[in-house]
Amino acid sequence: MNHPGPEQPADVVARLRATFRTGRTKPVEWRTAQLHRLRALLTENGPDLEAALHADLGKSAAEAQRTEIGFTVREIDHTLDHLADWLRPEPAPVPAHLGADATAWTQYDPLGVVLVVAPWNYPAQLLLAPVVGALAAGNAVVAKPSELAPATSSVLARLLPRYLDTEAVAVVEGGVPETTALLAERFDHVFYTGNGTVGRIVMRAAAEHLTPVTLELGGKSPAFVDRDVDLDVVAARLAGGKFLNAGQTCVAPDYVLTDPETAAALEPALVRAVEGLYGTDPARSAEYARIVNERHYDRLTGLLDSGRVVVGGTGDRSEKYIAPTVLADVAPEAPVMREEIFGPILPIVTVSGPDEAIDFVNDRDKPLALYVFSESDATRERFAAETSSGGLGHGLPLAHLTVSDLPFGGVGESGMGNYHGRYSIETFSHRKAVLKKP
């Protein structure tokens, strides 16, 4: 189709809706074909995607593969392996008054035309993993990459139409004006990943059309470190989860809660852990990412004097580099504790023990993730029972979201709804109740 100038959001949505109405996206064969094409896009364009992710965030090729490209390929493979099973209608027992010949079941219907709005921190994964679910559920999709990761946005806008069915999948690039224009249209679902301020804008716009939303938001994800753990192991895992992508990970441990004696021993362990990951000069490590832009660089450097610097504390604005930083003696009301850090700064806040840590968590917004490092079953169970968070990780940060059979999403301020694997099918389908009486 030839268009004079870029297609307007209303025209994109109308075109995809017309496609959806033909039934083209519904057969499972179309869905799996699209997933295979998306898989081919990812495996055939590794170097282009890696270069874009390096340009936007300084991600190494290995990290780009592990956390973006390979991650999405695994999500596709898991979906292809199980899709037929997930889509199978589920029979429901029928009450006697309807007669023995009546049957009932639920069937998964695609919703229609859905919008996926992605953030900049994992700009490929967080656009494409929801798209996998939307396509697997038989929808037409408008994908809006983040303008703050311009290289990735541009490479995906170029490649997606080459691989996927352009009558059913469209990419709209742009920032606030373009997203605002899209949100004025009627979608059948809006899937947004980003911050709570924009999450509210998305939900308000969707409310005009009674469109359901999934909001994948963030917040401060705490990590409690008990006194009975092996601190070198814990420090290595904390640092690995915190400093991946220079701390710009929605489920990164935001801050550490521990008692004063454990804190004193954890500090040198974290110094060793940072050195183990990135050497003595992380600025020279090819494995260490950069801050997305100057605005976030300035915001983050403004947080560096919120405590005593244990390691790091330095930066280079021209390189958008901030050293992996650990801050100790951080007061609960310090600036670094007032907002989601979303950068390579790990504050340690001391509490008397698990009781106070649980209160500390419950006094604040429900986090996207909570991490508990404890050898005690009783303590682990207490955190599980007495706190609320999107996900809970015992002994290992971030990893829960790589388990394809677990739902990924927040609760309260950290979001609503979830996805990954079969939960994406739930999110992007309507469960239709069907009764049949001969």
Ligand code: NAD
């Ligand atoms: P961002 O600035 O890239 O914004 C996300 C999207 O919202 C973009 O596509 C952008 O164009 C759009 N947008 C921005 N302002 C808008 C407006 N006024 N109206 C309409 N659309 C608008 O990303 P961000 O919000 O800076 O991302 C970081 C946040 O995302 C953090 O809070 C992080 O924790 C959260 N996050 C959550 C998850 C998750 O899965 N739960 C994953 C990654 C990031």
